[in-house]
Amino acid sequence: xxxxxxKFGGSSLATPEMRAEAQRRVxxxxxxxxxxxxxxxxxxxxxxxxxxxxxxxxxxxTNPAPEGVNVDLLLSCGEIISASxxxxxxxxMGLPAVALTGWQCGITTDxxxxxxRVTGVRKERLWELLRSGVIPVVAGFQGxxxxxxxxxxxxxxxxxxxxxxxxxxxxxxxxxFTDVDGIKTADPRLVPDAxxxxxxxxxxxxxMGHMGxxxxxxxxxxxxxxEGIPLTIRSVLHSQGxxxxxxxxxxxxxxxxxQVSDRVVxxxxxxxxxxxVKIQGAxxxxxxxxxxxxxxxxxxxxxxVDLIYVSPDRIAFIIDQAKVDTAKRVLEPMELDVQIEVGxxxxxxxxxGMHGVPGVMxxxxxxxxxxGIPIHQTTDSHANISCLVLEEHVLRAVQALYREFQLxxx
Numbered sequence: 001x002x003x004x005x006x007k008f009g010g011s012s013l014a015t016p017e018m019r020a021e022a023q024r025r026v027x028x029x030x031x032x033x034x035x036x037x038x039x040x041x042x043x044x045x046x047x048x049x050x051x052x053x054x055x056x057x058x059x060x061x062t063n064p065a066p067e068g069v070n071v072d073l074l075l076s077c078g079e080i081i082s083a084s085x086x087x088x089x090x091x092x093m094g095l096p097a098v099a100l101t102g103w104q105c106g107i108t109t110d111x112x113x114x115x116x117r118v119t120g121v122r123k124e125r126l127w128e129l130l131r132s133g134v135i136p137v138v139a140g141f142q143g144x145x146x147x148x149x150x151x152x153x154x155x156x157x158x159x160x161x162x163x164x165x166x167x168x169x170x171x172x173x174x175x176x177f178t179d180v181d182g183i184k185t186a187d188p189r190l191v192p193d194a195x196x197x198x199x200x201x202x203x204x205x206x207x208m209g210h211m212g213x214x215x216x217x218x219x220x221x222x223x224x225x226x227e228g229i230p231l232t233i234r235s236v237l238h239s240q241g242x243x244x245x246x247x248x249x250x251x252x253x254x255x256x257x258x259q260v261s262d263r264v265v266x267x268x269x270x271x272x273x274x275x276x277v278k279i280q281g282a283x284x285x286x287x288x289x290x291x292x293x294x295x296x297x298x299x300x301x302x303x304x305v306d307l308i309y310v311s312p313d314r315i316a317f318i319i320d321q322a323k324v325d326t327a328k329r330v331l332e333p334m335e336l337d338v339q340i341e342v343g344x345x346x347x348x349x350x351x352x353g354m355h356g357v358p359g360v361m362x363x364x365x366x367x368x369x370x371x372g373i374p375i376h377q378t379t380d381s382h383a384n385i386s387c388l389v390l391e392e393h394v395l396r397a398v399q400a401l402y403r404e405f406q407l408x409x410x
Contacts, residue, residue: 007162042078068113079139102142115154156217182243185407211348212271
């Protein structure tokens with residue numbers, strides 16, 4: 001039996017008309033002779049009655065610091081409502097379907113509330129439904145611990161659910177449906193004409209996600225990459241098109257993708273609302289062990305650090321602006337010279353082909369300097385170069401890099 005996992009995001013389910021389009025995509029899969037497994041997010045976005053952020057706001061009206069176990073139970077309701085409504089829409093079309101919670105379809109997780117990780121899937125229930133010709137409509141973003149507590153998987157959790165089910169069911173592919181027609185070479189809000197990238201490697205998609213692109217959560221790409229399950233990111237409004245994600249240069253006859261050229265830069269990603277932290281030390285950070293103490297204390301306070309620079313007498317990194325007060329509280333007892341500035345953004349050029357290619361950093365620096373955009377910090381990996389700029393310069397920085405690497409021609 002051939003199986004495809006189809007995940008529908010909240011924005012692609014926000015109205016009855018959008019839900020009808022999503023259900024047509026499922027119908028097309030059935031008509032092609034492939035058995036779908038559907039994963040859904042909560043309906044709509046913040047402000048809509050069943051969206052995750054709306055439910056969270058409801059609880060915070062009662063208690064600004066609610067307990068994680070109670071938050072998870074509440075937040076799981078959005079996806080359950082969505083799965084139930086979607087399953088009935090399929091049934092109205094004449095397709096047998098049943099809604100399942102994350103735990104009913106066998107997803108178990110660790111005990112970390114609000115950002116749990118999947119530890120296993122008991123897939124017997126899913127196979128029972130598939131063999132009987134019934135479409136499982138699974139509430140994404142959720143699971144259950146071995147002790148029976150409901151958990152949620154954090155931001156992008158429904159993508160993770162789809163990826164995990166794709167792996168355990170050995171699916172032909174995982175399809176992520178959203179309100180855009182794939183991954184763009186740059187944020188379409190900043191570059192409206194940015195073209196859709198037809199084919200990408202897993203590594204490029206992971207990097208784009210970590211650098212700020214929001215179409216697909218990077219964890220989903222990592223999970224499918226481990227087993228080589230192809231991914232497609234498509235618009236819910238169209239039967240064809242989108243971005244296909246796979247192992248790069250390999251031709252895939254099932255998906256009909258073209259061979260990927262060895263692109264130096266595939267896309268531009270950006271992430272705003274960053275704060276830069278600079279720490280000067282009277283003692284050598286390496287010899288005193290103070291550097292380790294700083295990062296350990298921040299980790300225990302759930303402050304994620306990025307763009308990290310460490311020298312014997314200076315440490316610099318960036319954090320989410322929302323975590324500034326927490327970082328100050330953690331670092332204050334250490335009696336360090338700490339400076340924290342807000343109003344920054346990270347702008348990144350991403351491409352699996354840049355590793356070992358000389359001159360990419362020079363082009364990035366020259367491009368931004370020619371626009372009069374100061375670079376406050378940089379970091380790089382085999383597949384990205386990231387620059388810290390003032391948030392007010394993001395639009396010009398993204399557009400300039402887009403032109404420099406000719407991403408309108410990808």
